Amino acid sequence: MAEDTSGTQGFFIMSGEAIKTLQDELMAVLGAALARSFLFRFGYKCGHINARDLNLTAQGRGAINYLEEIWMEMGLARPKSITVKGDVVEIILLETLESTYGGKGCDFTRGFLGGLMAGITNQPHFCTEEKCVSKGGKHCVFRLTEEKSG
Secondary structure, three states: OOOOOOOOOOOOOOOOHHHHHHHHHHHHHHOHHHHHHHHHHHHHHHHHHHHHHOOOOOOHHHHHHHHHHHHHHHOOOEEEEEEEEOOEEEEEEEOOOHHHHOOOOOHHHHHHHHHHHHHHHOOOEEEEEEEOHHHOOOOEEEEEEEOOOO
């Protein structure tokens, strides 16, 4: 009789090149606008799932601490700073994988940050990329905000 594996989650490690390959394939099949949207949504889901599977839950400074800890382990970029300015979390990243691909921004990374924070706080978050190395910036700058309902 086969073992029941329903409800179990797997985990795997892959090369950063996988994001580049996914980006290239999506651009070829869907075009730039849909590819960028897909990468953001996929990143969001991945970030949210990581927070859930690691049982990370916090609000305020605790959520920022988790964000800093997890980001160091992910390998998507090297954090320069994470600061809170009112209701906005500003994240400055160095050496983002996506910015080295010659694309139009760090869409997967942007989604991952939003999804990770949403998963940690159990509140929807949105992330924008204000500056990107691929667009001539010195580093990539992201802004995370909680989505307000209503």
